[in-house]
Amino acid sequence: MGISLTKQQTISLEKGGAGLTRVFLGLGWDVAKAGGLRGLFGGGGGSIDLDASCVVFTDVGEHVETVYFGHLTGQSGAIRHGGDNLTGAGDGDDERIFVDLSRLPAKARTLIFTVNSFRGQTFDKVANAFARVVDEVSGQEIARLNLSEQGSHTGLVMVKLVRNGSTWSLTALGDRLNGRTAAELVPALSRYL
Template structure:
């Protein structure tokens, strides 16, 4: 059974069998905005960019994976590529962008792996009908087992926000854990969100 995460919840990357999760996929799924007009409802494509920032124990940003750089320097983190539209025909249950992490291959200096999304065209999160993040075992095209998931869209609190910190994997006593954040920020650019995470969420 997948854990339905709440904001601020922290979990260990451990399956019900007690085995540790070492290879995970973080998938982000979102929908296109519906605009009502004289001639019915029109779908407006939404270009969200899922990214991942890597920090050392001193909270220094040592690498970033995004649509601009699809692999981390240590090859442990990979991005599936840029989705420019979101789900135009309603939720298809599939992730629009997936970032995979192999914790066993991470640069030993890595202490935090933070996930965030930016709205490339500046579309407001409160207008996006649905968006969710899920952590699962498998590949970008095949889900073996969903470990945890949570919804991150369509809330009044998100009004005016065009970027969001999804969550942070962090190392504690040699083990990886996950902190579900789901906080909107006022950042307009990817580089600004990397700094916001560094200052507020590690």
């Protein structure tokens, strides 16, 4: 189990003096149980279509591209989306985005990972949401952020990776946004650069 991150906490992605080269961000969630009589009788289930995205920016804040369920591979293959989960069903990661840090072009300075509710369902209908960063080579979880931000928002900024020379750092964000698609979230992300 990796470090349990709190909002605004930053860690280095150096491992024993050597930087990690291949990581993935895993996102998991469940449908919140309904309260009241529906909740007592197991009602309220359904499905929630959350979408993980990776938004890439240059060092001067220029938006380079967004990797998401509609654009599964970006940055010359250095960023890959593992596919869309339309329900949140199952245990563990529901969606994954893989990043080969060593293959990213030099202009890719900041990678911001977001999640949005494609059908417009609000996060008060989501339970047990988390984002985790895993060393793809060893399978070891590096860090985890539990996303307990329930409310009337339709998006979250989960974490960001920032390049400083040849090293990368990870900052937990967990901030609320509104937007049903990754494209709708992009304009609000400049404040995280």
